[in-house]
């Protein structure tokens with residue numbers, strides 16, 4: 035199935051937004067707001083679009099758990115054949131709980147602890163994507179102590195400025211904490227050759243996130259394949275090349291990265307290398323498949339400025355505040371002709387930086403009405419916090435006409451779990467001493 039087959043995950047039918055066949059206002063009624071809603075069929079279609087485009091080469095699509103770690107979504111993707119790109123023992127646990135086999139898991143991140151390495155080695159993951167000399171040497175020590183061979187790939191820092199919309203989501207240039215410069219990469223593989231518990235299995239690169247062009251990928255891949263050729267001449271026999279994730283999607287009408295175009299530049303290079311390909315998509319699979327539903331509490335005018343105050347904010351969806359990211363905000367039920375004003379859609383959190391949209395032309399809603407914040411399936415719930423002692427929202431998954439509550443809303447008891455007041459004997463659930 036090509037990407038053209040994909041329909042919009044949240045169509046407007048008879049003036050009201052739906053997820054699959056379900057009106058969003060029904061979901062808000064049943065589960066309350068703020069609320070995350072995911073369209074499962076859209077998630078699956080996105081995954082299949084990648085599989086279709088890359089079918090010409092032996093590959094592993096290791097879904098990036100950090101984008102949306104819902105067990106239900108992980109389980110569905112795992113059943114379709116996906117692996118997982120993880121960055122912590124927590125994500126390892128999630129992926130394993132959801133049934134993703136360890137031999138499909140790759141482990142990235144600059145700060146892996148000894149305990150994390152031990153757990154991942156014991157689980158038997160596919161590979162560690164190693165980000166420094168210190169990490170490789172620690173991996174060697176942990177693997178030797180366990181007497182388990184550690185499969186690894188060095189994550190190369192290609193020193194490319196990737197065309198990502200925000201500096202925080204560019205990871206491929208020399209000024210970031212990620213990866214290892216090329217000359218040092220060669221040294222690390224050479225150093226590993228004498229170590230019986232280290233197994234050089236692949237080579238890795240990840241240049242950033244929300245990238246809408248294919249050229250940075252082919253540039254980065256060419257560079258790591260040059261390194262791989264040198265390693266091969268020196269006797270290393272790598273199995274895979276990992277090009278990371280970052281494939282961009284539309285937030286504001288921009289064109290999505292077309293998988294066939296990406297495959298068009300990647301496949302010839304991979305095929306001539308004879309290596310297996312690892313992909314680490316996150317946002318591309320889940321981003322457009324999610325909306326964040328929030329209800330208007332107040333509409334406030336201060337001088338000439340309008341604030342639409344809603345019941346969800348930066349603690350549930352931090353992207354607008356943290357990356358100045360644009361998310362379309364739309365009424366769930368078309369209100370009919372209303373005056374359009376330039377408004378700030380803001381949350382209830384006590385920060386001036388708590389907004390979902392700023393200076394946005396919007397038909398003025400009324401208190402009690404619902405707004406949908408689009409493209410919230412990736413880095414929405416996973417970046418949610420309890421700031422201002424707010425309960426994290428529920429997550430729902432819609433499959434055609436069926437609705438699943440896949441995570442219940444947190445309660446105020448959840449907020450104090452594990453806490454205690456030592457001198458009063460008052461304890462939250464789960465507190466130890």
Ligand code: LLP
Pocket residue numbers: 098100101119142203240242243244278279280281314315316317318353357412413
């Ligand atoms: N692989 C590695 C090594 C990564 O660091 C990431 C994302 C991915 C794959 C998946 O990237 P994706 O395909 O989802 O773009 N919170 C930010 C994005 C941070 C991305 C971090 N790393 C945002 O909301 O835009």
